[in-house]
Amino acid sequence: MTKKMWHNWGMEKDILIIGGGPSGLSTALHLTKLNPHLTPRILILEKMHYPRPKLCAGGLVADAEIILQRLGLDVSEVPHVDASAAHFDFEGKGIKISVPKSHTIRVIRRNEFDHWLAKKTREAGIEIREGVTVKNITPNEDGVIVETDQGNFRAQIVVGADGSNGITRRIVLPNTPVYTARVLEVITPNYPVTPALAYGVEGIASGKGQERPRNDEAFFDFFPVPNNIAGYVWDFPTQINGEPMRCWGIYDTNLLADQERPPLKKPLADEMARHGFNLDDHELTGHPIRWYDPFNPVSVPRVLLVGDAVGADSIFGEGISMALGYGAIAAQEISESIQRSEFSFSGYKRRLVRSGLGQTLFARWVITQIIYPLKWRWFQILLWQFLKPIVIFVAWVFVLNWGKRIKI
Numbered sequence: 112m113t114k115k116m117w118h119n120w121g122m123e124k125d126i127l128i129i130g131g132g133p134s135g136l137s138t139a140l141h142l143t144k145l146n147p148h149l150t151p152r153i154l155i156l157e158k159m160h161y162p163r164p165k166l167c168a169g170g171l172v173a174d175a176e177i178i179l180q181r182l183g184l185d186v187s188e189v190p191h192v193d194a195s196a197a198h199f200d201f202e203g204k205g206i207k208i209s210v211p212k213s214h215t216i217r218v219i220r221r222n223e224f225d226h227w228l229a230k231k232t233r234e235a236g237i238e239i240r241e242g243v244t245v246k247n248i249t250p251n252e253d254g255v256i257v258e259t260d261q262g263n264f265r266a267q268i269v270v271g272a273d274g275s276n277g278i279t280r281r282i283v284l285p286n287t288p289v290y291t292a293r294v295l296e297v298i299t300p301n302y303p304v305t306p307a308l309a310y311g312v313e314g315i316a317s318g319k320g321q322e323r324p325r326n327d328e329a330f331f332d333f334f335p336v337p338n339n340i341a342g343y344v345w346d347f348p349t350q351i352n353g354e355p356m357r358c359w360g361i362y363d364t365n366l367l368a369d370q371e372r373p374p375l376k377k378p379l380a381d382e383m384a385r386h387g388f389n390l391d392d393h394e395l396t397g398h399p400i401r402w403y404d405p406f407n408p409v410s411v412p413r414v415l416l417v418g419d420a421v422g423a424d425s426i427f428g429e430g431i432s433m434a435l436g437y438g439a440i441a442a443q444e445i446s447e448s449i450q451r452s453e454f455s456f457s458g459y460k461r462r463l464v465r466s467g468l469g470q471t472l473f474a475r476w477v478i479t480q481i482i483y484p485l486k487w488r489w490f491q492i493l494l495w496q497f498l499k500p501i502v503i504f505v506a507w508v509f510v511l512n513w514g515k516r517i518k519i
């Protein structure tokens with residue numbers, strides 16, 4: 112690395128990360144872990160102030176915890192609720208997954224999780240500037256000019272970690288197609304689970320009332336698919352200020368957008384009504400999720416993208432573990448490019464695709480292209496209710512357990 116290359120321009124840094132969500136913070140933490148001497152050269156710009164709201168159900172799979180553990184971080188420090196099992200159903204029947212002697216999904220609130228992760232990032236010596244909104248990015252041969260509402264910055268390398276609606280991808284890759292899911296979310300008080308409320312009279316008659324209460328379990332139900340909503344309704348346990356709550360929502364990849372569909376909130380309202388809740392009594396919020404497409408570029412010279420700026424998982428819109436994983440891969444790419452003093456990032460996509468993260472994102476993309484377009488009721492029943500061993504095998508091998516394969 113030449114002295115000239117790493118000259119600091121006063122308040123400006125060599126590696127500028129746009130966005131202080133999990134992908135941006137993970138990139139910084141992994142860079143520091145790989146190359147401690149880079150720490151003072153990293154700057155994160157975050158447009159909001161922690162603890163900032165972020166619409167998200169906050170479901171963490173084991174891969175997220177594995178990546179955080181490798182960074183020396185213990186997510187149990189963050190207020191959370193552990194779901195003892197996860198159900199993958201069609202019309203209330205299907206597959207139940209639970210992990211022996213452990214939780215299946217850990218549910219955090221993003222205002223608390225991101226605030227905690229930002230605190231850990233600062234404790235590692237990395238500078239985060241809050242309340243700075245990036246307005247424009249201009250890469251050129253000598254560096255990147257980043258214009259913000261607080262003045263201009265100059266950097267050698269920019270990481271676009273600014274989420275599904277971020278500007279980095281729009282500016283540096285303006286002509287690439289974007290695949291976005293529609294997502295709605297509702298928070299309600301926890302349900303007082305009585306068999307009658309949860310399952311109705313018919314459900315009890317069919318023996319459902321004998322099941323364990325739903326209180327600490329997470330549910331994904333794919334019943335909207337035959338109606339051209341290519342996704343599912345979820346119902347998670349969560350907490351707000353220590354109070355047990357439920358987080359409900361609906362995810363639609365938009366893969367069947369050319370077909371007639373009911374309003375997105377209709378299946379969600381139906382599912383909530385089945386459990387005694389009136390959707391109209393609660394605040395409904397929405398946010399898109401950009402999902403991963405293997406054909407999309409992920410960088411241009413001097414600028415690389417991480418997290419939702421590249422794409423979340425397409426089956427579920429799961430993106431927190433992915434965001435943490437993207438940070439690890441991007442940090443390796445940046446570290447090596449700094450050693451070479453070469454910032455084309457031409458190998459970043461290859462590195463991503465070959466990683467455990469890239470493999471799961473690809474597998475999930477393939478699965479998405481099968482399970483949603485094959486939308487017929489009989490197929491969905493076959494998939495979720497009769498092909499259990501195959502679904503569990505595919506999930507175990509291709510969908511989960513990728514965090515261990517991220518080398519750092």
Ligand SMILES: Cc1cc2nc3c(=O)[nH]c(=O)nc-3n(C[C@H](O)[C@H](O)[C@H](O)COP(=O)(O)OP(=O)(O)OC[C@H]3O[C@@H](n4cnc5c(N)ncnc54)[C@H](O)[C@@H]3O)c2cc1C
Pocket residue numbers: 129130131132133134135156157158159165166167168169170171243244245246272273274275276277278294295296360397398399400417418419420423428429430431432434
């Ligand atoms: C309703 C909903 C439910 C979800 N549920 C789950 C779930 O249960 N589990 C799961 O794993 N994933 C879930 N996701 C997906 C998950 O939220 C994202 O994949 C994840 O947040 C991606 O992290 P990120 O760091 O890439 O982006 P983000 O978390 O979006 O962070 C981007 C950051 O960049 C900042 N920023 C944006 N623009 C600028 C700018 N111009 N200048 C400076 N800063 C900027 C933002 O303020 C933000 O802090 C859900 C998403 C939605 C919408």
